[in-house]
Amino acid sequence: MTRYLVCALVLLYAGPLCAGTEGDFLQQGQAYLAEKAYDEAVKAFKQAIRIDPKAADAYKGLGLSYYNLGNGETAIFPQILEEAIAAYNQALSISPDAETLYNLGMSYLMTGEVTQARSVKQRLYPLDRDKANLLSFIIGAESDTPNYGRHSTTLLRSEEGEQRTAVKVHDRQVWVPVSFAHRGRSASAWLLLDTGATNTLISTALARQLGVGATELTGGMARLADGSLVRTGDVVVDQVRVGPKEKRDLKVKIIPSAGDQGIGLLGLDFLGEFLFTIDSKNGVIRWQ
Numbered sequence: 001m002t003r004y005l006v007c008a009l010v011l012l013y014a015g016p017l018c019a020g021t022e023g024d025f026l027q028q029g030q031a032y033l034a035e036k037a038y039d040e041a042v043k044a045f046k047q048a049i050r051i052d053p054k055a056a057d058a059y060k061g062l063g064l065s066y067y068n069l070g071n072g073e074t075a076i077f078p079q080i081l082e083e084a085i086a087a088y089n090q091a092l093s094i095s096p097d098a099e100t101l102y103n104l105g106m107s108y109l110m111t112g113e114v115t116q117a118r119s120v121k122q123r124l125y126p127l128d129r130d131k132a133n134l135l136s137f138i139i140g141a142e143s144d145t146p147n148y149g150r151h152s153t154t155l156l157r158s159e160e161g162e163q164r165t166a167v168k169v170h171d172r173q174v175w176v177p178v179s180f181a182h183r184g185r186s187a188s189a190w191l192l193l194d195t196g197a198t199n200t201l202i203s204t205a206l207a208r209q210l211g212v213g214a215t216e217l218t219g220g221m222a223r224l225a226d227g228s229l230v231r232t233g234d235v236v237v238d239q240v241r242v243g244p245k246e247k248r249d250l251k252v253k254i255i256p257s258a259g260d261q262g263i264g265l266l267g268l269d270f271l272g273e274f275l276f277t278i279d280s281k282n283g284v285i286r287w288q
Helices: 002-018 022-034 038-051 056-070 078-094 098-110 114-124 129-139 204-209
Strands: 164-166 168-170 173-182 185-193 201-203 218-223 229-242 245-255 276-279 284-287
Touching (some): 078 098, 114 129, 201 204
Antiparallel strands (some): 164 284, 173 185, 229 245, 276 284
């Protein structure tokens, strides 16, 4: 009787420690990723790697977990992103694929390693040209900070309760102070009001300020003022606000920073929701 009791206790306490295959831990890690429980996902993927050091999918999951931990809602943590880079590189050494290369490029961008990101882009072209083009446009002018000096980023505010927004008029162009909120971050910029633009366009620099992640982006196209088409990275941001007006869950298009185009456009996907008039003489939008 005592012998059976001891065996039962051994199984009871040792079972959870010994149970689980590489596939089991990989499945757990993916489930934790889906739940955004990234710390737990890291533990599960590491367990899978201990069992099988050549498990490429486990390294990929580990990289994605670290990427999400490093690209936090309120801050970026380069040391954690370096862990993502190491995991992605290990996965690629075992089994190269386009998605992992793309994620590696995004991780390099988030740590400011633009040269490395461009190198990844070149490696990505033979595997998936669409992903390579998307990464290329996200890189944009990564090393150049857009110059907002001519249109100061100090936002002019309406008095509380007034249905109007102060704007700047320059060379018959109307510049509007726009605030964005996404994943706990916020950023503001002057955008050119363009009732001929279907979509709102923002720069790669502004997207980085909002912490836009690689997994959120989809490929798209945008037509510029000169009629040319450019590839974009599209993302749904949580909130866009102009003065007293706001719109939630708005899909915006990210374009490379290039001179004034890097500042962006406020398009009809936002403006079309509201009635307004522009008082150029007094420098205000009057909302109805």
